[in-house]
Amino acid sequence: MLLTLIVLLPFLGSVCAALLPANARNAESWLSGVVTVACMALVASLYPQVADGEVVRAIIPWLPQYGLTFYLRMDGYAWLFAMLVSLMGALVVLYARYYMSPEDPVPRFFSFLLAFMGAMLGIVLSGNLIQLVVFWELTSLTSFMLIAYWYHRPDARRGARMAMTVTVAGGLCLLLGALMLGEIVGSYDLDEVLAAGNGIREHPWYTPVLVLVLLGALTKSAQFPFHFWLPHAMAAPTPVSAYLHSAAMVKAGVFLLARLWPVLAGTDEWFWIVCSAGASTLLLGAFCATFQRDMKGVLAYSTISHLGLITLLLGMNTPLALVAAVFHMMNHATFKASLFMATGIVDHETGTRDLKKLCGLRYRMPVTATVAIVAASAMAGVPLLNGFLSKEMFFEESIIAGSESGLRFTLPAVATLAGVFSVAYSVRFIHQVFFGPPAEDLPRRPQEPTRGMIVPSALLVAACLLVGILPSRTVGPLLETSMRSILGPDLPAYRLAVWHGFTVPFYMSLVALTGGVALYVLLCFRKKTMVPTPLLSRLDAKRAFDVINVAIVRGAGRLARFLFSRRLQTQLLLIVLLALGVAVLPFLVTEWTRGDMPLTPPDPLFALLWIVGAACAIGAALQAKFHRLAALIMLGGAGLVTCLTFAWFSAPDLALTQIAVEVVTIVLFLLGLRWLPRRLAFDTVDRQTLRARARRTRDAIIAVTSGIGIAALSFAALTRPRQSRLAAFFFDRSVEEAGGRNVVNVILVDFRGFDTLGEITVVGIVALIVYALLRRFRPAPESIGVPRAQRDDVLQGALPERLDDPLPRGYMKIPAVLLALALPLVRVCLFCLLLPGPR
């Protein structure tokens, strides 16, 4: 149950946070702090069980008959990540308390932050693939809201949209991949999926599954060619960047890869796809980071590059590389989050993040400078810091994997080159911001921030140092538990130590460090090339994204124009033609036959009735253009004949309803007639062009065809025996179960009562729409005035009464009096009809 609480608590906190008032900054922070720390404590309390190799499970059945359960499981690896997420969450909350300005609406921020944390914990602890994908998409959604937190800024909106498009599209691919995995294994249960590794790797679906899952993971972790969203997501508030874009969300992709490592890894496809994505991202990110102007831009590209490093390690197909990858995930989270926080402090205190403007801040902000320098050194891989350890492992693995796959020199060279760039941008980041002469033209006068902002960053840096100096005492056991949970008992021997001796990896580190510094010095001399990024500034993936976006929108528009007309007539024509076509389809296979039921004897009266009805219908069709009133009367005639037909064939209820509706409809039409424009026959009669005639002929042909078709269809149906099992059901039960003898009424109000409720709802909605439309009703100018007949009355009223007037004054009083007499009577009658109810 503790597990459920871990996932549930942040969501509860999120709801509470959303309900607090907008200016309750302290209350929000306390609430979020308590939630995150509680999560952390809960996770920590489970460590003894997890360390024993046990898997903690929580299963809540939801629809067990369909195999749907809410299933959480925590093994060593999940524990490590849950700890990372909740610990970072707590630090970020503390930091955000001081970072957010009093004007920002904090409830939204903390609410989404906590929701994000819950979703992230959900991913980490999910024991079911589908559930994992649901939480996965939830992180995309919450991150969208967080990136767009300052939604008044266009870059925030753009960045959020881009991140959302890319990650959600990846999530959909992942969903497909998860579904296929589930199909292969026969269960979505993570335990069973993890146990079925060989079966999956040999399955013919392996390659598509791999590609789909990788699409999901690589988009989330901002891997080339999907890396472009991450720098644009930097429009988010810095705590969000520190949390989502260094520690949590972008790690979800590599988390998943490591989670499914025992299942998917170990093949050539895996090696080539994952390694090439990882290596290209590693190089590209490191290269671009060296030339960014924005502090957060440097960090964003460096994050991309480090994620590429992790991906590359994961792709190497050796257990040791996996260990290094997981280790580097942890290390990267600590130093990168700390650097983001430092950037936030600089931004907060000076008002800018521009590397060109910032200079010499170490004089005014010595503590921040120290913290940032240590964190950046960890990023560069300086010895005695945690980054050095994992980088060393990376160099070693690159040599091993390189020699195994025939890339003997390429892989180590790529690794060292990336190391060179990583050192260069770290040095540049620190040197430009904190060294040199104190900057003069800053928007704000810098000073040391409040303790609340420094502490989280400093704590993380302390962790970097501790891990860097005493790896086997601090992080060693945790790493071992988590690795054991992925790899099982056959954990390879590895040694976390600061000093391995003068090995090749050590020389590679040395080359990277010196090369990086040298590169930076070289670049300093050629300052002009710093911005924009050389070579790659034209190859902007964001531009490609935009171009594709625009192309899709344009293509959709073109397609819509091709398939679709703005004109109603064309649309209706297509609908009618389609209906005709569908109706004709079955007769391509069989031929039309009449049924073999004997005809009921013809009744001349009924035929007469429908001669009138048909005449009315045709008359209405012909007169509707110029003689609206006549057409309306004839429509009423047709309706009346329909009503009589219902009565004729034993449907009294229908006849009653039809006549009531008929009357109301006609009255409504009459009311509406007044607002339509005058149209006289001679206005347009000579405009009968050839085209118009052709169109009318076409429509006439279509109309007659549909008429003949439906007549034939109904004749064929009417002459076949009735097969209704439903009727028997209703007849059997209507008296006993519903207590009504009128079966139609019983069906409507009892058996299918909800349908009737829906129907009433429809009528209610229509009434609302009608109300809304009429409230803003603007009649056409020429029909605003009093109708002409009434105008004459008014004119006449102004004159003295004369004997030769055709009508006496006030003649309308007679109908008024009559109606005043009749209406109460009508009301009484209606009430009498209402009282008995449906029987």
Place this chain on the structure above:
Amino acid sequence: MTEIELPLWASVPATLLLIFGGLLTVIGSLGLLRLPDFYSRMHPPTMGTTLGAGCVLIASMIVSSALMHRPVVHELLITLFVVMTAPVTAMLLIRAAIHRGRLRNRK
């Protein structure tokens, strides 16, 4: 339809009334068709709506009373409504006609 014997005292007057009412209505309709101008055409249909409808309604009252073995007078309501609404429509129609005539004169 189930055949039900109507007593003679009911069937004879009902038949007569129905025939009479139908005749009146037919004559009224013929008049509507044949008479020369609007104002005179207004008159014949009233035969159908008043006496014609009345005859049919009385016949209906007789028949249903005979069938149910008790006096049935629901048709009175229908009579009332017909009597009340017919003049209203007639007046509105006449008003429209006068208006038209006035327009024509003005031209």
Place this chain on the structure above:
Amino acid sequence: MEIVYALAIGVLTASGVWLLLRPRTFQVLMGLSLLSYATNIFIFGMGRLVMYRPPIIEEAGATDPSLYADPVPQALVLTAIVIGFATTALTLVVLLALRGLTGTDHVDGREPES
């Protein structure tokens, strides 16, 4: 009887479709009404033509459904009539609003160029 019934549906449908394809809103509205009559009696006809036997149970106990008209199409049509009325009323109001806003009663909200 069936022939007359089928022809009636045909005539109503033909008039309705013809009006539906006309360019003026009022015509389209009339077309919709006529078409809904046609549809209603078509659906109603699927219960076959049964005279003098409305689906009202005379006495309780086991009843033979073949003695009565089919209640299911009737219930469907009853719903359809009411919904049809609602949509007709809605269309009427929409066309009035359209006429008020655009000044024309052409279905596209503007007079055709030619």
